[in-house]
Amino acid sequence: MTRLGMVIDLKLCIACNACTVACKAENGTPPDVFWGRVLEREEGKYPTARRIMIPVLCNHCQDPPCLRACPTGATIQREDGIVDVDYDNCAGCKACITACPYDARAFVENLKGYFGDSLTPYEQVSYRKHQKGVVEKCNFCTDRVHAGLPPACVQVCPTSCRQFGDLDDPESVVSRLLRNRNHFQLLSSLGTKPSVYYL
Amino acid sequence: MAINTATFELGIRRQKAWGGLIALALFLAGIGAGLFLVAAFVERRLAAPFNLGLIGGILLVGVGSSLAFILDLGRKDRFWRVMLRPLRSWISRGVILIMAFTVFGILYLAPELLTWLPWSKDRGLGPVFLTAAVLSACGVIMYSGFVLSYSPSISFWNTALLPVLVAVYALMGAVGATYILQLAGGINTANLQSLELLEIWLIIASLVLVAIYLLTMYYSSTAAREAALLLLKGNLAPLFLGGVVLGGLALPLVLSLIVYSAGLDPAASSAVLVIGGICELAGGFAFRYVLLKAGVYNPLY
Numbered sequence: 001m002t003r004l005g006m007v008i009d010l011k012l013c014i015a016c017n018a019c020t021v022a023c024k025a026e027n028g029t030p031p032d033v034f035w036g037r038v039l040e041r042e043e044g045k046y047p048t049a050r051r052i053m054i055p056v057l058c059n060h061c062q063d064p065p066c067l068r069a070c071p072t073g074a075t076i077q078r079e080d081g082i083v084d085v086d087y088d089n090c091a092g093c094k095a096c097i098t099a100c101p102y103d104a105r106a107f108v109e110n111l112k113g114y115f116g117d118s119l120t121p122y123e124q125v126s127y128r129k130h131q132k133g134v135v136e137k138c139n140f141c142t143d144r145v146h147a148g149l150p151p152a153c154v155q156v157c158p159t160s161c162r163q164f165g166d167l168d169d170p171e172s173v174v175s176r177l178l179r180n181r182n183h184f185q186l187l188s189s190l191g192t193k194p195s196v197y198y199l
Numbered sequence: 200m201a202i203n204t205a206t207f208e209l210g211i212r213r214q215k216a217w218g219g220l221i222a223l224a225l226f227l228a229g230i231g232a233g234l235f236l237v238a239a240f241v242e243r244r245l246a247a248p249f250n251l252g253l254i255g256g257i258l259l260v261g262v263g264s265s266l267a268f269i270l271d272l273g274r275k276d277r278f279w280r281v282m283l284r285p286l287r288s289w290i291s292r293g294v295i296l297i298m299a300f301t302v303f304g305i306l307y308l309a310p311e312l313l314t315w316l317p318w319s320k321d322r323g324l325g326p327v328f329l330t331a332a333v334l335s336a337c338g339v340i341m342y343s344g345f346v347l348s349y350s351p352s353i354s355f356w357n358t359a360l361l362p363v364l365v366a367v368y369a370l371m372g373a374v375g376a377t378y379i380l381q382l383a384g385g386i387n388t389a390n391l392q393s394l395e396l397l398e399i400w401l402i403i404a405s406l407v408l409v410a411i412y413l414l415t416m417y418y419s420s421t422a423a424r425e426a427a428l429l430l431l432k433g434n435l436a437p438l439f440l441g442g443v444v445l446g447g448l449a450l451p452l453v454l455s456l457i458v459y460s461a462g463l464d465p466a467a468s469s470a471v472l473v474i475g476g477i478c479e480l481a482g483g484f485a486f487r488y489v490l491l492k493a494g495v496y497n498p499l500y
Binding site for chain 1: 206207208209210212214216217271272273274277278280281282283284287288289290291294346349350351352353494496497499500
């Protein structure tokens, strides 16, 4: 069995948000819709102050609460572990947004462009994949994965802090990293079994 | 840990998906189903015909609550899809319960208008439809609590106490709505005033449950504590303390106690109870609203 997942090395992340921009460029998401982003917070006081940076995205949980909450069956879990949304089935009830502990889902209020009412040629093309009034989320760049490419956020990361692969394959990069390094998952106590790990 | 609103800031985040329309849908579902139960109780136990309460309950649930829910949907044309997953989603179960309640309630009342039907309220299939409507009304009342309490991401909602609290609130508001309808319908108040004691106990139960709920949440997780503080000290405090606790619980309790103990004449007691009922309904809506608005996600890190 294949279980796709991601490993993010927090020691390497510099919060450049290249992943955030790459995700928007790849998926053409409307303004205010972020499938992935880097959260930051400053902790402590000088001289021991430090900045925490955590790239977040859909955790593609093995036991996703969003799947249980979805009343229409629009949220689906594929055999390779990717949790996806079938926009044609989504009624926009937003139950999945309140159910997701990771705040990883976004409701598409409208399909306005970044530069006023008229859409750029890029937006005209990329918005064909989106629908107004539905909920969206990261799908690990399914199209790229099918083509044998890593997700856009992994590809673009200048520090290579993100690694993507099959968690069930003991020889994959992600499995080796998890075997050799201390790691954790976000809110693992909730029992969602995320497929995104942090080193 | 402070609650933040910035998209790129790590911390406790408030849910923004559900707001006023969902609060209205949950409120109307609870009040409508409760009103039907109270009206059925009045008819059966107090031998006072109360079609107004039965019809009002069905309309509030079947039309009011459904409409508010549909209006909140991003894709209103796909409303029918939300009932497709009753085995796993509480929203699906709720919509199915609402439909069942509406259908059985209408079938129970139908002989009042369509006299040629082969059953009446008391004979034939009438009692069966009433039983089915009462059971589905109980389900409608409970579902609005379960739809929130089954959300693991928001620990302020994720408690078994919430369905109980929501159910008690629904019944309390339903008795308040009954007083308003009795005045509007010109119904003899003599029988209905025996609901006063029930009302007093429901208000006391609500007050105690709200206090236990907040206390439990305050000593629960970080996010639940922040949510409780939002209600007690934050920007939701005026609405919660003023609208929910004082206006929606304390004032109706005082008014009910006055009517119960002072022995006012029927007209005066009816007027006082109606004022109390209006306060309860306003407080009931405010309760659902602040409950949703105080929903904050557990901190990621």
